[in-house]
Amino acid sequence: MALRVSTSLRLEKRAHQTIHWRRVCLSLEKEQIQMTHQKSHIGPERQQGVQKPYKDMIDITWGDPHRLGMKPISFVRQVIAACLYPELVHNDRFPIDVQLRAQRLLRACEGGSVGAYTATCGIPHVQRNLANFISRRDGGVPSHPENIFISSGSVTALTVRKTLLPHEEGPSKAGILIPVPGFATFHSMLETQGVEMVPYHLCEEEGWALTVEDLRRALQTTRGHCSPRALYIMNPGNPTGYVQSRESIEEVIRFAAEENLFLLADEVYQSNVYAVDREFISYKKVLSEMGPDYSDTVELVSFNSVSKGFMGECGLRGGYMELINLDPEVMGVVYTLFSTLSCPSVIGQIALDIMADPPQPGDPSYPTFSAEVHHNQKTLAHNVRVTQEVLGGLPGVTCQPVMGGFYIFPRLHLPPKAQEQARAAGMEADKLYCHRLLEEEAVYARPGGHYGQKEGTHHVRLCVMTTTENLRELLRRFQAFHLRFMKEFS
Numbered sequence: 001m002a003l004r005v006s007t008s009l010r011l012e013k014r015a016h017q018t019i020h021w022r023r024v025c026l027s028l029e030k031e032q033i034q035m036t037h038q039k040s041h042i043g044p045e046r047q048q049g050v051q052k053p054y055k056d057m058i059d060i061t062w063g064d065p066h067r068l069g070m071k072p073i074s075f076v077r078q079v080i081a082a083c084l085y086p087e088l089v090h091n092d093r094f095p096i097d098v099q100l101r102a103q104r105l106l107r108a109c110e111g112g113s114v115g116a117y118t119a120t121c122g123i124p125h126v127q128r129n130l131a132n133f134i135s136r137r138d139g140g141v142p143s144h145p146e147n148i149f150i151s152s153g154s155v156t157a158l159t160v161r162k163t164l165l166p167h168e169e170g171p172s173k174a175g176i177l178i179p180v181p182g183f184a185t186f187h188s189m190l191e192t193q194g195v196e197m198v199p200y201h202l203c204e205e206e207g208w209a210l211t212v213e214d215l216r217r218a219l220q221t222t223r224g225h226c227s228p229r230a231l232y233i234m235n236p237g238n239p240t241g242y243v244q245s246r247e248s249i250e251e252v253i254r255f256a257a258e259e260n261l262f263l264l265a266d267e268v269y270q271s272n273v274y275a276v277d278r279e280f281i282s283y284k285k286v287l288s289e290m291g292p293d294y295s296d297t298v299e300l301v302s303f304n305s306v307s308k309g310f311m312g313e314c315g316l317r318g319g320y321m322e323l324i325n326l327d328p329e330v331m332g333v334v335y336t337l338f339s340t341l342s343c344p345s346v347i348g349q350i351a352l353d354i355m356a357d358p359p360q361p362g363d364p365s366y367p368t369f370s371a372e373v374h375h376n377q378k379t380l381a382h383n384v385r386v387t388q389e390v391l392g393g394l395p396g397v398t399c400q401p402v403m404g405g406f407y408i409f410p411r412l413h414l415p416p417k418a419q420e421q422a423r424a425a426g427m428e429a430d431k432l433y434c435h436r437l438l439e440e441e442a443v444y445a446r447p448g449g450h451y452g453q454k455e456g457t458h459h460v461r462l463c464v465m466t467t468t469e470n471l472r473e474l475l476r477r478f479q480a481f482h483l484r485f486m487k488e489f490s
Helices: 002-047 074-084 086-090 096-108 124-137 154-163 184-192 212-220 246-259 283-288 328-339 346-356 366-392 416-424 429-441 468-489
Strands: 148-151 174-180 196-201 227-234 262-266 300-305 319-324 460-463
Touching: 074 086, 074 096, 074 346, 074 366, 086 096, 096 124, 096 346, 124 148, 124 319, 124 346, 148 328, 148 346, 174 212, 196 212, 212 246, 227 246, 246 262, 246 283, 262 283, 283 300, 283 319, 319 346, 366 468, 416 429, 416 468, 429 460, 429 468
Parallel strands: 174 196, 174 227, 227 262, 262 300
Antiparallel strands: 148 319, 300 319
């Protein structure tokens, strides 16, 4: 009897979580429309003479460095410019290595033009360079070009992989374990495409750590409800900034092997790690070093993109996925799926080639390239440190240490009166907080509910991959608003 009661409670909890997540996903678009509508009124109001305490808006809802004032890497834009307008290939204003790279890439394109279609999985030359990059990154672990599929960003690659999951309904319906908090776009994509979301909570009290205990807890709630087929990991995390240790990755791989789960390792922030006591280690590298019981059997797909890392080229739309240990028949299905997508952006593929094979010491472009990349890395590390210092001095704010990525995800301990007013307005308190922040200080941020959070907690995500000047102004406005908000509702 006790067992039946326990099982019933788990299923009830699971049903509650499912309903909650559907509500979250369905509310994301509505919330975005509401805040965009609110945002669109700010400029016209100022033009009509409405007094506002600010000159412009700071939009930190996107992990988009260039939107926030960061400058592009010169070598990247020079090579792309020469590929787009081949007459520049022999322009003496460009360093010789830029000219040679552009010539090499144009020869790899059909008809010598970036305007031609490429192979559906990407330009073979770029696939080979990506395989070499992965092997260097992982200390010599082999990587094969035929296992690399280039796409227009990592979300497209995730969509293709999701399509391979079975589409049964009921207890056989495919499920994917997803982190909470996590990548909001992926969550909503799963909901709209008929895959069951199985949320597992990251442990905020332990710096947003991923624990196998939480994975097991999430898996147990699915019994009789759906059939989990995959486990989605984001390392480094968005929005948490947590970076997994080798021990943590090994535990997750063992869990995936035990439960026969396909591992989806989203590693787009792999070159954005700045914690002195943590380094990025890929899932593929760890898997390869765990022995054949794991390295030959656990199915893995890893993702990377030029949208993050040292480039931050979100608009170029270039990403890839590498597939490990898939059955040859399944690989054939992947090829077929990619063939239906035509080809990925050629400009994005050029950016991927540069990410995989950047200028080296001795190359004419290397001094400028190295200085620009170092500046971006130094700026990000500085911004994280300064933001954590400011947040740490504010009442009602706690912030876990941030190890990597572009974001900080502080917890807001909002007064009961603020929570009561939010409930009366039919929204969560952190959403009310963000609406007020946008209205009063023209800082456009998203509340924690957009990314998932434990019930009863409130957060806000701040993108700190911006210039030091923008960050200074952002923190000035955020601090002023927060103190005013807390005083109003205290």
